[in-house]
Amino acid sequence: MADTPLRVAIAGLGFGEKVHLPALRDCPSTEPVALWHPRAERLEAATQATGLPGHTSFERLLADPTIDAIVIATPPEPRFALAQAALAAGKHLLLEKPVALNADQVESLQRQAMARNLTVAVDFEYRAVPLFQQLAALLQQGVLGDPWLVKLDWLMSSRADATRPWSWYSQAEAGGGVLGALGTHAFDILHWLIGPTRHLRACLSTAIPARPLPDGRGALGTVDAEDIALIQLDLADGHGRRVPAQLNLASVTRAGRGFWLELYGSQATLVLGSSNQADYVHGFQLWMAAPGEPLRPLPLDPSLAFPRTWEDGRIAPVGRVIGWWAEAVRHQRPMVPGLGEAVLSQRCCDQARQDWP
Numbered sequence: 001m002a003d004t005p006l007r008v009a010i011a012g013l014g015f016g017e018k019v020h021l022p023a024l025r026d027c028p029s030t031e032p033v034a035l036w037h038p039r040a041e042r043l044e045a046a047t048q049a050t051g052l053p054g055h056t057s058f059e060r061l062l063a064d065p066t067i068d069a070i071v072i073a074t075p076p077e078p079r080f081a082l083a084q085a086a087l088a089a090g091k092h093l094l095l096e097k098p099v100a101l102n103a104d105q106v107e108s109l110q111r112q113a114m115a116r117n118l119t120v121a122v123d124f125e126y127r128a129v130p131l132f133q134q135l136a137a138l139l140q141q142g143v144l145g146d147p148w149l150v151k152l153d154w155l156m157s158s159r160a161d162a163t164r165p166w167s168w169y170s171q172a173e174a175g176g177g178v179l180g181a182l183g184t185h186a187f188d189i190l191h192w193l194i195g196p197t198r199h200l201r202a203c204l205s206t207a208i209p210a211r212p213l214p215d216g217r218g219a220l221g222t223v224d225a226e227d228i229a230l231i232q233l234d235l236a237d238g239h240g241r242r243v244p245a246q247l248n249l250a251s252v253t254r255a256g257r258g259f260w261l262e263l264y265g266s267q268a269t270l271v272l273g274s275s276n277q278a279d280y281v282h283g284f285q286l287w288m289a290a291p292g293e294p295l296r297p298l299p300l301d302p303s304l305a306f307p308r309t310w311e312d313g314r315i316a317p318v319g320r321v322i323g324w325w326a327e328a329v330r331h332q333r334p335m336v337p338g339l340g341e342a343v344l345s346q347r348c349c350d351q352a353r354q355d356w357p
Contacts, residue, residue, distance in 0.1 A: 006092070006326045007068045009034040009061055011082060013046045015096065016073035019312065021050060023319035024071070026308065029326035036061045036070075058082060062089035069329065072096065075168045076175025080105045087112045087120075092329050094121040094322065097184040099339070101175050103346040110339040117332070121325035124188045124337040124345075128320035130304040131284045135261075135272050136193055137301075143288070145267025147237055150194055150245035154182050155256030156277055159208070159227055166211035166221035172353070177225030178251045179204075179349045186247055187345040188337065189261070190235060194243055196344055199234040202352035207252045227252045231352055259284075271295060281313030 008030050010016040017035075024032040035054040037043040047054040055061040061070075062085060069092035072082050080100040086093055087109065099122055100106050113120045126132050138144070159169070169176040187197065204226040213221045231247040250256060260273035269289045276283030287295040306316040321337070328335040 005029055005031040006329055007031050007033045007066055008071060008094075009036060009055075009064075009067045009069075010071045010073065011036040011058070011061070012071075012073035012075075012096070013037045013042060014073070016071060017046055017050070019314045019318050020071045020073055020094075020322075022310065023315050023322050026315075026319055027322050027326065029330070030322055033067060034061060034064065058085065062086060062091065068092060069094070076101065076180060077168065077173075079175075080109070083109050083120075084112065087116060087118055090116065090118065092119045092325075094123060094325050095342070096123050097342065098175055098180040098346060098349065099342045100346070101173070103343055103350050106339060106343045106346050110343065113339060119325065119329045119332075119335050120339050121321060121328070121335045122337050122339060122342045123318060123321055124185060124192075124341060125281075125314070125317040125321050126185055126189050127192060127337055128317035128324075129281055129284065130300055130306065131272060131286045132189070133304050134298070134301050135270060135286060138270065138288070139193055139263075143268050144263055144265035144270060146241065147194060147243045147263065147265045149262075149264040150190065150235065150243060151260075151262040151264075152186055152190065152245070153248045153257060153260045154186055155248065155250045155253040155258065156182070157252070157254050157256050158277070159251040160254045160256075162208050163212060165214040166223065167214065170211055170221060170223040170225055172225040174225075178227050178229055178249045179352055181251065182249045183229060183231075183247075183349050183352070184342075184345045186249060187348040188341055190233070190245060190247070191341070191344055192337075193263075194235045194245070195237040196235065197233050197348050198236050198242070200348060200351055200355075201232045202355040203230045204228065204352065204356040226353075226356065229352060233348075267291070269295065279313040281317055 024030045035052050043054040070086050071094045073096045076098050168174040205228045207227050210220040213219045229249040233245040235243040235245050258275040263270040271287040274283035286298045289295040309316050
């Protein structure tokens with residue numbers, strides 16, 4: 001195992017085929033070896049396009065002894081059962097987020113993985129984006145001083161078109177909504193950069209309560225998943241200080257401003273942001289200001305740059321996470337980001353939904 005690549009199958013052919021597959025192929029420590037999808041016609045198209053063998057039976061995929069690990073990039077609802085079965089079969093995992101539909105399920109996977117000594121990564125890929133890593137390093141160096149306030153606006157227009165068809169994303173019970181899509185990342189980013197959430201209060205809403213069903217007959221399906229989430233948090237930093245934070249998420253903001261993280265402290269202000277809604281990695285910039293001074297842009301630390309980038313900006317950071325995962329498997333060490341981080345993030349999503357009347 002030490003000298004051979006991790007042989008990985010991909011379950012799920014949307015994000016899995018577009019992003020995970022090229023990232024796995026580029027990583028010297030991994031080799032994609034198979035695909036899985038429950039629909040034969042979708043699987044056949046993917047196997048012809050990629051040249052990889054395919055399975056419609058997940059049980060048959062798990063029974064293949066040449067497969068060491070599985071990327072599960074399906075929609076959220078089936079992930080928990082698929083991950084349970086894969087761990088029972090002795091496969092290492094890389095899971096898309098949300099990992100499961102609630103924190104109890106994530107904790108169950110964590111216990112199962114620990115009992116079988118299996119390595120599970122979670123694709124919190126913003127931890128792998130160079131300017132995010134540079135911001136984390138500045139915070140570790142203490143340039144912010146005492147943290148006074150954190151504000152994260154993530155305002156996207158991806159679902160502002162009311163004619164976009166109803167799908168699993170429209171259903172809270174299926175893991176849909178802006179909390180699963182953006183909130184899981186946002187909570188993890190805040191926990192990583194500042195510290196864990198100690199308390200939160202949430203106001204959720206659904207701006208577009210119905211969408212056309214995909215059968216084309218004109219009937220509407222009810223949307224019960226939130227598309228806007230306004231959240232107040234108390235974070236605890238590494239020195240035991242309480243840090244107030246405000247998190248605003250939306251997927252229906254036409255001409256929304258994108259991703260903007262602002263950190264205000266006693267010694268500096270730091271801002272990381274991007275208005276590029278077409279690519280959620282390309283376009284980020286980082287600024288800093290000392291007290292009494294204007295914000296000034298900071299150049300990227302070249303030691304953090306990706307060795308290669310793609311037109312699709314998602315591939316490079318996912319590839320970096322895949323590399324960390326392969327090394328964690330190889331050296332049998334804990335994986336970060338993994339299920340421990342996913343539990344903390346999912347607990348926040350669960351609590352936010354409990355606050356919603």
